[in-house]
Amino acid sequence: MNLTAPNLARPFDASRLLAQRFAALSHPARIDILKHLARLDACCCGDVVQKFDLAQSTVSQHLKVLVEAGLVSFEPDRRRSRYRINREALSGLSESVATLVSTCCSSR
Amino acid sequence: MNLTAPNLARPFDASRLLAQRFAALSHPARIDILKHLARLDACCCGDVVQKFDLAQSTVSQHLKVLVEAGLVSFEPDRRRSRYRINREALSGLSESVATLVSTCCSSR
DNA sequence: CAAATTCATCGTTCATCGGCGATAAACGAT
DNA sequence: ATCGTTTATCGCCGATGAACGATGAATTTG
Numbered sequence: 001m002n003l004t005a006p007n008l009a010r011p012f013d014a015s016r017l018l019a020q021r022f023a024a025l026s027h028p029a030r031i032d033i034l035k036h037l038a039r040l041d042a043c044c045c046g047d048v049v050q051k052f053d054l055a056q057s058t059v060s061q062h063l064k065v066l067v068e069a070g071l072v073s074f075e076p077d078r079r080r081s082r083y084r085i086n087r088e089a090l091s092g093l094s095e096s097v098a099t100l101v102s103t104c105c106s107s108r
Numbered sequence: 109m110n111l112t113a114p115n116l117a118r119p120f121d122a123s124r125l126l127a128q129r130f131a132a133l134s135h136p137a138r139i140d141i142l143k144h145l146a147r148l149d150a151c152c153c154g155d156v157v158q159k160f161d162l163a164q165s166t167v168s169q170h171l172k173v174l175v176e177a178g179l180v181s182f183e184p185d186r187r188r189s190r191y192r193i194n195r196e197a198l199s200g201l202s203e204s205v206a207t208l209v210s211t212c213c214s215s216r
Numbered sequence: 217c218a219a220a221t222t223c224a225t226c227g228t229t230c231a232t233c234g235g236c237g238a239t240a241a242a243c244g245a246t
Numbered sequence: 247a248t249c250g251t252t253t254a255t256c257g258c259c260g261a262t263g264a265a266c267g268a269t270g271a272a273t274t275t276g
Contacts, residue, residue, distance in 0.1 A: 015136035018133075022130045026127050031126060046252065055237080057238090060253065061233095076254095079251075080252070087213045090213065101199050103146065137264095162266095164266095165223090165225080166266070168224060169263095169264075170264090173263095187272070
């Protein structure tokens with residue numbers, strides 16, 4: 001979807017950004033990976049590979065999706081890369097959903 | 109993903125169910141359709157088609173996804189089908205997200 | 217009854233996703 | 247310098263998603 005650029009707010013962008021975050025969480029493996037990251041706070045790819053029964057390349061892909069959605073931060077630390085959950089973005093998502101719901105429930 | 113069956117709770121199911129709802133909202137058109145439904149409260153397929161620049165079959169498909177995710181209710185009223193936003197399910201989703209976020213933020 | 221309207225579904229085309237193995241890059245250790 | 251480890255990326259594939267036009271069923275209107 002390529003949302004790396006800031007993208008000045010055109011009408012659809014709000015929905016697009018939100019959709020991208022939903023898409024990042026639309027796979028059970030990624031939800032579980034996120035929970036796992038939350039417990040460890042910071043961990044490398046291998047930790048996740050060991051925890052779940054998935055190939056290393058698959059896990060790396062899932063992590064990349066989470067990073068691109070901004071839900072996980074990525075810091076390439078020499079040998080072991082550090083993936084860390086982005087709690088601000090996550091609570092921001094929660095707020096976005098709450099806003100969406102409230103707008104959907106208040107109008108009428 | 110076929111989650112029509114109740115699916116007794118196996119370990120992954122919580123994430124799977126949540127993932128399905130996220131998937132339903134992982135397309136900007138569906139988010140916008142949902143907002144539109146929230147304004148009109150109840151409307152037919154044609155209304156949505158007229159509002160957005162999408163083919164009728166495409167809109168019908170999007171609506172079907174939203175219905176299957178439980179976010180929209182469907183009532184075939186003779187000629188004009190009635191689609192209505194499911195505010196309970198929506199606030200339930202909001203709660204699920206909040207729970208996910210809090211578990212991710214409280215641990216550690 | 218005939219024509220028009222509304223809608224869901226089918227079939228098709230194209231793009232994207234999910235998974236894997238293989239490979240390359242970066243680094244630490246020997 | 248070489249080897250083992252860790253990780254990202256590439257290429258491939260089957261499956262799924264997204265969009266459309268066409269078709270048919272149900273229903274309203276002429």
